[in-house]
Amino acid sequence: MSTPDPAPPVPVTVLTGFLGSGKTTLLNRLLRHPALADTAVLINEFGEIGLDHLLVEKLDGDTVLLNAGCLCCTVRGDLVKALRDLAVRIEQGHAIRRVVVETTGLADPAPILQTLMSDPLVLFRYRLDGVVTLVDAATGMATLDAQPEAVKQAAVADRLVLTKTDLATPEQVPALWARLRALNPGAPLLNALHGDITPGELLDCGLYDATRKHPDVRRWLDAEAFAAHDAHAHGHHHHHHHDVSRHDSRIHSFCLSFDQPLPWDGLATWLEVLTMTRGENVLRVKGILNLEGQDGPIAIHGVQHLFHPPVKLAAWPEGDDRRSRIVFILRDLDRATVEKGLTAFAESARREAAIGAGAAG
């Protein structure tokens, strides 16, 4: 008798955005939607008394308050515990099809993402679906100027949502869009007035969904968006060069693509060196790889010094695009340095393999 297949991992959406950017408002609206039936909400509160959980309507046994402050390890410990407890309830037959983690406005999303990549039980039961970052249209510009954490939240997002456009001036919105686009070319820019948004725009943007036939790479890692942004930025170089703020200019978001299959040895060694030496500046890396000696694509995903175990995908993306594409969101590390390092490690691994083959033959 065969054992039944384990339940598919539950998608986790991380909802972030600066203080008062409208996270609770949006979450309340979303939770009313049928697409979010059976969603468990975890709220990571900053401060002694969590008020947000009182504001999340439909509060029931599946809303857990993580009253942990913003110390990274405390947050991680509590989040692991909450996710483990939830996993037990799922096992007992409790219908939970999705998890939303609402972070405090001051939070760095990195430890939350890392939790989803490093705890064995969490890795088994859950998959990161995406990071949704809310930006207040009226105050967003000033917040991005003053708060490096807000810049980081916007840079690592899979979906960017502009809120409170009704309070913004007609000039503020396009200026903010341009700034967010420059920080994070790959994330679709959406609008939510008073939290009103279609769930489909925010959810299911992850890649690790084994149930899909073709991985929806474009939803997960929009390499074309980076190319379009590069072309646009170069065309307008002289116009927006001068108004890039100090925080923004530290962030480098770009996509490298490789036509030839890459040697895993070289790439893995290089990633290890990168995360060991510059881990705190690796805000996010995600990629789909065509590796030498592998038939199918491999997905990689990392945050700071932690990488999710590489995932073998069942098929190449639609259109059979077999190029390796890696998106980098880095601080104080530019494209040229990364490209040079990666290429050098790949070439050296190829040389070693050739020598090894020669010696063997």
Ligand SMILES: Nc1nc2c(ncn2[C@@H]2O[C@H](COP(=O)(O)OP(=O)(O)OP(=O)(O)O)[C@@H](O)[C@H]2O)c(=O)[nH]1
């Ligand atoms: N005018 C306007 N107000 C909004 C909009 N979205 C949210 N708000 C209001 O903005 C305030 C803050 O919204 P919240 O949803 O509490 O924001 P939050 O991000 O959860 O706040 P923190 O938990 O403090 O970080 C509330 O008074 C909302 O009613 C919008 O689109 N337009």
